[in-house]
Amino acid sequence: MKLPKFLSGKPTALEIISRAEWKCRHCDEIHHGISDLAADRPCQCPDELPIEHNGALRKDGDFLSEDFCVLGGENFFIRGVLEIPIQKSDEYFGFGSWSTLSRENFELYLSEFDEGLTNTDLSWFGWFSTSISGIAEEMPLGCTVVPQTQRQRPRFWINGDEHPLVEMQENGIGAERLLQIYAAYGHAMN
16 A cells, blocks of 8 residues: 555655755855746857846847846847746746847836836737746747836746646646756756
């Protein structure tokens, strides 16, 4: 007879994730529980392009910061979050991602970036431009960019019906699959 997991002493994947400890590469502090992951640049951005301060933003040539990317003075990207609910939990997994915006929408986003966007009815089309190991490796994907208020990063919603990210955003991700994603990014847990 096989014992239920809670009696076998072996923690479930969700318990492993919930107990995890993470050392943040930005603040150098230890965080606990579910942790978001992030891409530091759009997949179209060359690795050798240095990350600069947001205040140095240039819209001609190439530029990369924590929140903005401009390539060739013609392709504009913003950083946002792809949120995926975790099944059997009230938690969300966030992946810091990038999407294109038209020049017009990029300018509008910039005009309200420092003060914090106040128009909550905005949404824009963009091309999701972040490769997520094992899930979204073919780029770009059409997405809806939904700006947030109070200086929160925009939320990205993948468009279409047939992509695994659409399924995950609608139905959530299992903790076992989330453990696989963490492992693919060097955060293996037991």
